[in-house]
Amino acid sequence: MEIKQEDLGTQNISKEVTPQVIEVGKIEVAEDEFNDLKHRAEVSSQNFERAKKAELELKEFKELQDNQTLSVYDDEPVKKLEEKVSELNQKVAKAELIEKYPVLKDIWNDFETFQNEEDNRGMNLRTSAKAFLTEKGLLDPVRKGLEKPTGGSKEPFSSGMKVEEVKKLRETNFKKYSDMLKKGQIKFS
Numbered sequence: 001m002e003i004k005q006e007d008l009g010t011q012n013i014s015k016e017v018t019p020q021v022i023e024v025g026k027i028e029v030a031e032d033e034f035n036d037l038k039h040r041a042e043v044s045s046q047n048f049e050r051a052k053k054a055e056l057e058l059k060e061f062k063e064l065q066d067n068q069t070l071s072v073y074d075d076e077p078v079k080k081l082e083e084k085v086s087e088l089n090q091k092v093a094k095a096e097l098i099e100k101y102p103v104l105k106d107i108w109n110d111f112e113t114f115q116n117e118e119d120n121r122g123m124n125l126r127t128s129a130k131a132f133l134t135e136k137g138l139l140d141p142v143r144k145g146l147e148k149p150t151g152g153s154k155e156p157f158s159s160g161m162k163v164e165e166v167k168k169l170r171e172t173n174f175k176k177y178s179d180m181l182k183k184g185q186i187k188f189s
Contacts, residue, residue: 103138
């Protein structure tokens with residue numbers, strides 16, 4: 001392919017561009033493509049080496065961490081102290097729980113049995129106590145009733161008729177009197 005000065009406008013370039021072909025086995029690849037593939041292979045190889053190195057470092061770090069952990073807990077005095085601290089923490093937690101829910105003091109053994117059940121293992125101590133007390137019906141929430149009435153008097157509504165009016169209604173219009181009596185509109189006090 002030949003590029004002429006006329007085709008490029010004002011530029012003074014005239015070169016002949018021909019791709020070079022390198023034979024690798026039976027595949028023919030242009031030099032640019034070959035260089036690109038070679039570069040990609042090197043980058044991939046470098047990434048693979050980095051991944052292997054990171055994996056090896058992680059493995060060494062875990063081994064080092066395991067060795068340090070073992071050396072700290074191998075001492076018997078340290079183990080005894082940890083057991084003592086754990087025991088004291090349990091006592092303090094029990095005391096706080098009994099202070100919050102005094103009912104638990106009498107039924108602590110039942111509560112421990114409840115905690116050791118398969119469904120309740122791993123549950124927070126306070127949450128477990130609430131669940132236990134609720135299940136046993138010992139922790140009933142305080143429920144507020146309806147609002148107190150604010151309007152009107154608390155006296156029942158009277159018929160509004162005086163004794164003389166009722167007597168007159170009975171004597172003059174007995175049918176209306178009996179209907180009102182059946183409906184509860186006339187009350188005797």
